[in-house]
Structure formats: C-alpha cells, structure tokens
Amino acid sequence: MPFAPQIREEREPLNEAGLYDYALKALGRHMRTEAELKRLMQARVEPDAHGEAAVQAVIARLKERKYLDDQRHSPRPTHDCGRRIKSSRRVACATTCGRRVFATT
Secondary structure (H helix, E strand, O other), rough: OOOOOOOOOOOOOOOOHHHHHHHHHHHHOOOOOEEEEEEHHHHOOOOOHHHHHHHHHHHHHHHOOOOOHHHHOOHHHOOOOHHHOOHHHHHHHHHHHHOOOOOOO
C-alpha cells in the first residue's frame, strides 16, 4: 500500500529580525560555516534583492558579535583527525587533513 505524498505548507518569508532568530537557533544546534548558514537562510527569505540584503545584514551582525567565525570553526575537525584513527583509514583521513602519513604494514 503506497503512502500518500505529504504536502508541505508554504512558510511565510522571514524579515530580518525573524531571520536573525532563525540563524541563532541554527547555530545553537551546532556550529555552522558561513556558507551553510547562508544556504539555510536563503531558503527562508524572498528570492529578491531585499531577501539577499537581509541575509547579508544578519551574517554581518553575527560576525560582529563573534557568533559566526569560519577560521575558528574549520581547524577543529582536522586537528585531531590522525590521532583518533588507528587503522588503514588513517591514510585517507590524513590526506583530507592536509598531512602526510605513511602506512605501515
């Protein structure tokens, strides 16, 4: 028996204040890069120049308050990548981390 497709209700586009609250909640769940957050917010605003301006204003406000920082976010996963993995996956992980690790047999 096939299931009926679910129909999503269309959400009203958010204004700048609503978009800022949405961004804080998204960052509260887990740390995101600027590009990820921008992609999420663009789905919640009108696809015109006013919506893009609101997204840019919210990103600038988050950077000003130091809630959004790509430099602080990016080194964390690569810093201890080689230390945790003790198997053959270590070579693949090390190449993505930017370090050279030679596999031992």
